[in-house]
Amino acid sequence: MxxxxxxxxxxxxxxxxxxxxxxxLVVMAFSFNKPNGRFNYxxxxxxxxxxxxxxxxxxMCQSLSLSLRLAAxxxxxxxxxxxxxxxxxxxxxxxxxGSINSLIFLPMAMPEVVMAASLLTLFLNMGIELGFWTVLIxxxxxxxxxxxxxxxxxxxxxxxxxxxxxxxLYAGPAQTFLRVTLPIAAPGIAAGGLxxxxxxxxxxxxxxxxxxxxxxxxPMFVWGSAQRGTPVQIxxxxxxxFVLAVLVxxxxxxxxxxxxxxxxx
Amino acid sequence: xxxxxxxxxxNTGGGDVRLTGISKAYGSFTAVHPLxxxxxxxxxxxxxxxxxxxxxxTLRMIAGLEDPSTGTVFLGDxxxxxxxxxxxxxNTVFQSYALFPHMDISENIAFGLRRxxxxxxxxxxxxxxxxxxxxxxxxxxxxxxxxxxxxxxxxARALINHPQVLLLDEPLGALDLKLRRQMxxxxxxxxxxxxxxxxxxxxxxxxxxxxxxQVAVMNGGRVEQLGAPADLYENPRTTFVANFLGTSNLIxxxxxxxxxxxxxTAGGGKxxxxxxxxxxxxxxxxxxxxxxxxEKISLTHADDAGAIADGRNRVTGRIADSSFIxxxxxxxxxxxxxxxxxxxxxxxxxxxxxxxxxxxxxHWNPAHTFGLDADQDIDAGVESVExxx
Numbered sequence: 001m002x003x004x005x006x007x008x009x010x011x012x013x014x015x016x017x018x019x020x021x022x023x024x025l026v027v028m029a030f031s032f033n034k035p036n037g038r039f040n041y042x043x044x045x046x047x048x049x050x051x052x053x054x055x056x057x058x059x060m061c062q063s064l065s066l067s068l069r070l071a072a073x074x075x076x077x078x079x080x081x082x083x084x085x086x087x088x089x090x091x092x093x094x095x096x097x098g099s100i101n102s103l104i105f106l107p108m109a110m111p112e113v114v115m116a117a118s119l120l121t122l123f124l125n126m127g128i129e130l131g132f133w134t135v136l137i138x139x140x141x142x143x144x145x146x147x148x149x150x151x152x153x154x155x156x157x158x159x160x161x162x163x164x165x166x167x168x169l170y171a172g173p174a175q176t177f178l179r180v181t182l183p184i185a186a187p188g189i190a191a192g193g194l195x196x197x198x199x200x201x202x203x204x205x206x207x208x209x210x211x212x213x214x215x216x217x218x219p220m221f222v223w224g225s226a227q228r229g230t231p232v233q234i235x236x237x238x239x240x241x242f243v244l245a246v247l248v249x250x251x252x253x254x255x256x257x258x259x260x261x262x263x264x265x
Numbered sequence: 266x267x268x269x270x271x272x273x274x275x276n277t278g279g280g281d282v283r284l285t286g287i288s289k290a291y292g293s294f295t296a297v298h299p300l301x302x303x304x305x306x307x308x309x310x311x312x313x314x315x316x317x318x319x320x321x322x323t324l325r326m327i328a329g330l331e332d333p334s335t336g337t338v339f340l341g342d343x344x345x346x347x348x349x350x351x352x353x354x355x356n357t358v359f360q361s362y363a364l365f366p367h368m369d370i371s372e373n374i375a376f377g378l379r380r381x382x383x384x385x386x387x388x389x390x391x392x393x394x395x396x397x398x399x400x401x402x403x404x405x406x407x408x409x410x411x412x413x414x415x416x417x418x419x420x421a422r423a424l425i426n427h428p429q430v431l432l433l434d435e436p437l438g439a440l441d442l443k444l445r446r447q448m449x450x451x452x453x454x455x456x457x458x459x460x461x462x463x464x465x466x467x468x469x470x471x472x473x474x475x476x477x478x479q480v481a482v483m484n485g486g487r488v489e490q491l492g493a494p495a496d497l498y499e500n501p502r503t504t505f506v507a508n509f510l511g512t513s514n515l516i517x518x519x520x521x522x523x524x525x526x527x528x529x530t531a532g533g534g535k536x537x538x539x540x541x542x543x544x545x546x547x548x549x550x551x552x553x554x555x556x557x558x559x560e561k562i563s564l565t566h567a568d569d570a571g572a573i574a575d576g577r578n579r580v581t582g583r584i585a586d587s588s589f590i591x592x593x594x595x596x597x598x599x600x601x602x603x604x605x606x607x608x609x610x611x612x613x614x615x616x617x618x619x620x621x622x623x624x625x626x627x628h629w630n631p632a633h634t635f636g637l638d639a640d641q642d643i644d645a646g647v648e649s650v651e652x653x654x
Contacts, residue, residue, distance in 0.1 A: 159361060159363060161359050161360075161361055161363035162363050162365060162366075164330050164350070164357075164359070164363065165357070165359060165363035165364075165365070166365075166376070167329075167330070167349070167350045167351050168328055168329075168330070168350050168351070168355075168356055168357045168423075169351075169356065169376050169377035169380060169422065169423075169426070170351045170352075170377050170380040170381050170426070171351055171376075171380045172349075172351050175380060179376075179380075180365060183367045184365075184366065184367060
């Protein structure tokens with residue numbers, strides 16, 4: 001009884017963690033499966049076949065590379081535009097600033113399917129051919145709000161005296177921005193960029209509406225193949241992405257810990 | 266190369282800071298009324314005033330961080346009014362220090378030199394670290410230093426550029442009292458060592474008086490009085506200066522005789538004021554505020570009143586309160602001439618009869634009396650509770 005009272009928080013924490021991690025572990029385990037038939041839904045036997053030939057499924061690696069390219073460009077576009085908007089919203093007082101401030105959140109709050117449909121209507125009415133560019137524009141649109149939110153928080157907490165100090169110390173406007181403003185805003189920009197990349201990479205609904213017949217992203221490929229059969233390679237890609245993400249987070253942790261250690265030394 | 270750059274921006278004589286007719290208005294609010302001010306080269310100059318008096322705005326106009334609404338800023342013979350801050354040979358120590366959080370201490374200090382394209386900065390940075398006694402902290406980040414150390418880095422970061430003028434915006438405001446006293450001496454030492462003009466903004470009158478050669482007392486966007494600390498303290502020309510710098514007893518009086526020795530009457534008694542220490546023109550029948558500092562007054566029990574030497578100004582009263590401070594005792598005395606007169610007595614030979622309720626005579630040398638224009642607010646510049654500290 002006493003043991004439970006003492007460790008309840010830890011137990012609850014571990015259960016929650018398991019709840020979150022378990023799906024990933026299943027994906028991982030089934031990447032080593034050798035399914036009997038087209039569907040990878042029941043465990044048969046251990047095999048490294050899929051890992052040895054990750055692109056063995058027709059069109060899958062093309063869709064993966066398309067998704068990565070899309071995510072990269074969408075991140076770049078959203079970060080560039082979003083950072084500029086965030087600075088404008090924090091630093092300048094202009095007409096319609098308030099309404100822009102709330103409109104920026106609209107893509108976040110709106111149901112994705114509504115936004116997908118309205119974007120499609122827009123593209124069709126303008127006579128734009130659906131394909132890579134329409135998907136990219138759509139992705140930048142919904143990534144923008146997240147970048148603005150992340151960067152804005154950072155810029156708002158920034159001491160304006162820092163830039164004054166830079167100007168006072170012989171840095172012109174460009175130097176001040178590059179040497180002081182940008183490095184200090186960088187964590188916010190990076191956070192916004194990571195969010196944008198992840199959101200763009202796994203978006204399905206908006207992409208599905210606005211993609212042309214030849215633009216098949218990775219989520220669309222997974223969805224499509226699920227109708228006919230699920231190749232093990234999907235689990236391989238999934239596992240690789242998960243492990244990569246975990247490694248990045250761990251590297252970040254190690255770096256901050258080391259910095260803290262030198263700080264106290 | 267290093268030797269030459271070390272002298273870049275160093276003044277070549279005639280390096281006074283001159284403000285002529287400078288003012289700053291934000292919409293309908295005037296932060297600084299047109300003012301003329303000359304800061305002599307190489308001096309330690311303090312702008313003193315309560316918050317919102319325009320002292321920081323004045324400083325920021327010298328730095329170029331604020332555009333004046335009217336007037337010009339001269340550094341030496343150069344008009345720098347339209348120059349952006351990064352083109353002025355002036356550097357600032359900010360109130361919050363504004364150290365760059367993403368750079369270590371030596372990068373912070375080297376920032377100004379680097380921006381001017383100077384490549385070999387190590388020697389100068391090391392010298393600066395030595396000057397502010399932070400040689401072992403070169404590779405630390407600002408947040409790893411204490412407030413006092415950050416403050417010294419901010420000074421070093423500005424001084425390394427050998428500015429013509431160093432501007433200090435309440436640099437000691439965030440430090441605790443003991444550290445503040447220590448840093449005051451430190452800053453004064455550095456200023457004497459490098460010989461650069463310092464313009465120091467502060468709301469702490471003690472700080473201004475300890476450090477500065479010249480103090481400009483500001484109030485409501487105007488300079489009330491300018492002078493050496495002792496001069497301001499002994500000869501305040503307005504009630505604001507009299508009350509803001511230290512404490513003054515101001516007594517409303519009526520003038521009986523004008524002349525080189527002004528005779529006035531207050532609360533039934535007669536007082537003398539040297540004519541040359543009266544700010545307004547004095548005429549018989551007019552009104553005058555008679556001022557005297559608390560430490561100039563001696564306190565004698567009423568029973569011993571006969572022993573007081575002739576020729577001294579006297580006021581009778583009753584002790585309302587006394588507080589023992591260690592080196593001195595501070596009395597509050599109510600008298601017909603004025604309520605709540607402050608008297609500071611050294612604790613040399615304490616008279617046990619001087620307790621609240623005792624009848625006493627306040628007396629002082631008439632030479633220590635000053636006269637102020639009676640049309641002013643008698644309480645101007647008195648520190649209220651929320652301003653204190």
